[in-house]
Amino acid sequence: MLVLSFLLATAPAQFQQLEILDQNIRSYADAEPIDKRLKLAQCPDDPIIVPAVGGVVVVRCPTLGWRIRVPVRTASGSTKSAHIVIRKGDMIECVTDGLGFAVSAQMIALDDASIGQSLRVKSLTSPTPMTAVAKKRGLAAF
Structure with missing residues (x-):
């Protein structure tokens, strides 16, 4: 049991790289940056980015079951x-x-x-x- 606790304590936490996710989202829409305090588990596949609908971009990892909604910036006065x-x-x-x-x-x-x-x-x-x-x-x- 002690060995297992040691392995869990020394294993590096695998979190999704939010900076890269931000760049991928920007290829779909001009979205707000993702809150860097989020600690999303590293998705084993590429996260799926659903284009902006209703003022948000949805990013999800079906394998792990997480999903976030990122607000899209709006340009006032643009036609x-x-x-x-x-x-x-x-x-x-x-x-x-x-x-x-x-x-x-x-x-x-x-x-x-x-x-x-x-x-x-x-x-x-x-x-x-x-x-x-x-x-x-x-x-x-x-």
Whole structure:
């Protein structure tokens, strides 16, 4: 029992690196920084970042079951339509990638979106809409 206590006491605590998580969130939206006092267990997979909806970005680790909501900064006086890069009805390329692979497909945008904003897209072969994030004009990612 003493050996087990010693091992637990000397094992380094594996916490999620919040600075890296902040950088990843900023690729989706201009969000507030994560509170550095949080001690989230290190996610064995890449945490899933759900694009901004309702003024927050949701970050979750399904493997460990933790989830945080990060508020998005709002620019007062900015016109949303001036920054739209994808328009409803546009044929766009949707991309998803991972370690050693990338897949893309042509889809139809069901919403207008600016960079970093989520939008619904529909495949040419399936009637079920999916959610993607606008990356640039004509390009979105899952």
